[in-house]
Amino acid sequence: xxxxxxxxxxxxxxxxxxxxxxxxxxxxxxxxxxxxxxxxxxxxxxxxxxxxxxxxxxxxxxxxxxxxxxxxxxxxxxxxxxxxxxxxxxxxxxxxxxxxxxxxxxxxxxxxxxxxxxxxxxxxxxxxxxxxxxxxxxxxxxxxxxxxxxxxxxxxxxxxxxxxxxxxxxxxxxxxxxxxxxxxxxxxxxxxxxxxxxxxxxxxxxxxxxxxxxxxxxxxxxxxxxxxxxxxxxxxxxxxxxxxxxxxxxxxxxxxxxxxxxxxxxxxxxxxxxxxxxxxxxxxxxxxxxxxxxxxxxxxxxxxxxxxxxxxxxxxxxxxxxxxxxxxxxxxxxxxxxxxxxxxxxxxxxxxxxxxxxxxxxxxxxxxxxxxxxxxxxxxxxxxxxxxxxxxxxxxxxxxxxxxxxxxxxxxxxxxxxxxxxxxxxxxxxx
Numbered sequence: 001x002x003x004x005x006x007x008x009x010x011x012x013x014x015x016x017x018x019x020x021x022x023x024x025x026x027x028x029x030x031x032x033x034x035x036x037x038x039x040x041x042x043x044x045x046x047x048x049x050x051x052x053x054x055x056x057x058x059x060x061x062x063x064x065x066x067x068x069x070x071x072x073x074x075x076x077x078x079x080x081x082x083x084x085x086x087x088x089x090x091x092x093x094x095x096x097x098x099x100x101x102x103x104x105x106x107x108x109x110x111x112x113x114x115x116x117x118x119x120x121x122x123x124x125x126x127x128x129x130x131x132x133x134x135x136x137x138x139x140x141x142x143x144x145x146x147x148x149x150x151x152x153x154x155x156x157x158x159x160x161x162x163x164x165x166x167x168x169x170x171x172x173x174x175x176x177x178x179x180x181x182x183x184x185x186x187x188x189x190x191x192x193x194x195x196x197x198x199x200x201x202x203x204x205x206x207x208x209x210x211x212x213x214x215x216x217x218x219x220x221x222x223x224x225x226x227x228x229x230x231x232x233x234x235x236x237x238x239x240x241x242x243x244x245x246x247x248x249x250x251x252x253x254x255x256x257x258x259x260x261x262x263x264x265x266x267x268x269x270x271x272x273x274x275x276x277x278x279x280x281x282x283x284x285x286x287x288x289x290x291x292x293x294x295x296x297x298x299x300x301x302x303x304x305x306x307x308x309x310x311x312x313x314x315x316x317x318x319x320x321x322x323x324x325x326x327x328x329x330x331x332x333x334x335x336x337x338x339x340x341x342x343x344x345x346x347x348x349x350x351x352x353x354x355x356x357x358x359x360x361x362x363x364x365x366x367x368x369x370x371x372x373x374x375x376x377x378x379x380x381x382x383x384x385x386x387x388x389x390x391x392x393x394x395x396x397x398x399x400x401x402x403x404x405x406x407x408x409x410x411x412x413x414x415x416x417x418x419x420x421x422x423x424x425x426x427x428x429x430x431x
Contacts, residue, residue, distance in 0.1 A: 010164035017239045020253070021246045036253035038169030039234035040261035041176055042324055043082055046123075046227035047075070047265035048179055049321035050130020051371070053291050053314060055217045056269055060276025061288040063211050065193070065200040068270060070215040072201060074222040075266035077412045081383060083258050084390045084401070084409060085228045089235030090251060091399040096232040096382070097335025099389050112381050113336035116229065119378035120329035121353045123226045126371040127325045128354040130291075131318025137295050138311040147358040150322050151351055157323040158347065165238060175320040180264055182313035183271035189306045192278035213426050216419045222269070223416055224375055225382035226328035232386075233331040244398050251399055279306075326350050379420055383413045 017035035020027070059067045089095055094102070097116070101109045128147050135146030160168045206212050235254070241247050279301050280288045288294050291314065299307040329350030333341065357367060387409045393400040401409070 009166045013166050014239055017250075017253075018241070021241060021249050033253060033256055036239070036250070037257050037260065038165070038173065039086065039231060039238065039254070040082060040257040041173040041264075042169060042234060042327075043085075043227045043231040044261040044265040045172060045176060045317075045320045045324040046224045046230075046328075047078060047222055047262065048176065048268045048317055049127050049224075049325075050133070050291065050314065050318055051126045051375075052218075052222070052269055053130065053272060053317065054289075055214065056272035057276045057280075057291065057294045058289045059214045059218055060273035061280035061294075062214065062286050063207055064277040064281040065196045065274065066205065066207055066211060067215055067218060068197065068200045068273060069202065069204045070218050071222075071269045071273060072266060073204075074219040075262055075269065077219075077416065078223050078265075079258055079262045080405075080409060080412055081223055081228060081386070082231050082262060083255055084386055084405075085231040086235050086254050086258060087251060087396070087399050088386065088390055089232035090247070090254060091396045093236055093240075094232075095236055095331060095335050096229045096386060096389070097332050098338070099395070100385055101336050101338060103389070104385075109336060112385075113332070115378055115381050116225065116332045116336070117329070118374055119225050119382075120325065120332050120350050122371040122374035122378075123224065123325040124322060124329065124351050125354040125357055125367065126375075127318055127321040128351065129318075129358060129367055129371075130314060131322050132358060133291055134311060134315030134318050137292065138308070138315060143361075144355075144359050147355050150319060151355065153319050154322045154326050154351065155344075155347065157319070158327055165234075172320055172324065175316050176261075176264060176268075178316045179313050179320075180268050180271075182309045182316075183268050183275065185309050186275045186306060186313075187271055187278075189302050189309075190275050190278040192274045193282075197274060213423075216423045216426070218269075219416065219419050223379065223383070225378045226325060226332070228382040228386055229332055229335070230324065230328040233335070248398060322351075377420075377424065380413075380417045383416060387413050 013035045016027075016032075020032040020035065056071070059070075085096065088099070092099070097113075100112055104112070128150050129143075131150040131153075132143045132146035135141040135149055136143055141149070157168070157171060160171060206215065239250060241250055276288070276294065280286065280294070280297065283301060285297060285301075288297055295307060295310055295314075298310055326347050330347055333349070387406065389395055390409075391401045391406045
């Protein structure tokens with residue numbers, strides 16, 4: 001697309017947003033919301049990445065519909081955390097990494113930078129592995145060749161940033177839509193028990209320590225540190241208003257963005273578990289625990305169409321989340337060290353370790369587990385500073401957290417950190 005026309009696309013989006021904020025438009029309510037949709041859709045990709053495939057399929061295969069309430073609960077927490085992240089970028093014009101660099105002593109911010117770089121690399125590792133698995137399962141392409149194809153696709157997708165924010169938002173949102181449609185089709189084919197689904201959505205319960213561990217894994221795979229850093233960055237300078245009333249209205253529109261995007265992510269996560277419950281648990285195949293095993297088992301149970309749709313959703317999940325993960329990596333590097341580093345070098349530094357690990361031929365499922373452990377370790381370093389910054393009126397102005405918001409966020413942060421510590425303990429000291 002010619003650069004001028006895409007720049008005009010950004011300009012038209014900003015103009016429509018400003019008219020909506022000024023109430024100078026005769027458009028319908030739905031049309032007024034549209035210019036504000038986008039940033040949360042990019043962040044939501046982290047919530048439907050290949051790591052979620054592994055935990056949700058395992059949860060559905062072993063415990064049926066039992067853990068559906070866990071997915072809903074974890075996505076409600078994710079909505080709160082992502083709203084705070086968006087608000088930080090909106091109110092201050094700086095992202096979370098830049099605030100950490102400015103507000104913490106230099107040794108602390110440097111240590112945080114190293115930890116978050118490890119998190120960004122681990123995120124890319126899981127997502128590159130997922131996309132490479134998608135290429136292998138669908139087309140028989142070896143993992144390393146699939147990873148190289150993923151790297152090329154990632155560069156191409158992120159290259160759209162040069163045309164403005166709107167084309168990239170449109171591409172990523174379209175990929176999320178494909179993943180969601182794939183799971184609409186999977187649920188239609190699997191014919192789940194809707195009565196059981198309705199019961200387990202509103203009835204919190206466990207069935208032994210293994211179900212608690214899997215619930216912890218589902219929550220750990222839902223709230224991801226790189227998405228928290230990225231969302232604050234996506235709000236920087238997208239739509240800028242100084243008027244206090246308009247700023248509060250803008251924030252309300254961004255809450256809609258978060259609720260819609262995270263609602264779709266929640267639907268996809270629930271659909272993964274429902275498909276596994278209706279297909280594997282219902283037929284006694286409760287030992288299905290890996291993505292490859294799920295793909296191979298789907299065909300004899302539901303037919304080749306179900307297997308193909310599953311492979312397509314995994315491939316789109318891996319490609320979109322690899323792009324978002326690499327983008328988060330470059331935001332973290334630039335924000336913490338504030339030095340100009342060529343964009344292609346920042347992206348290469350984030351994705352090169354993933355290509356190396358895949359080239360070494362490590363087991364995909366084991367690699368995904370290790371990457372999730374690194375993410376669990378890094379989560380407190382994202383979520384605690386976020387809560388600390390958004391409760392400060394000198395930083396946030398009119399958009400400072402209300403006491404109740406800070407209290408809910410602190411409880412959610414404490415819960416997530418505690419569950420991730422438990423997950424780390426259970427990983428290193430099983431049994």
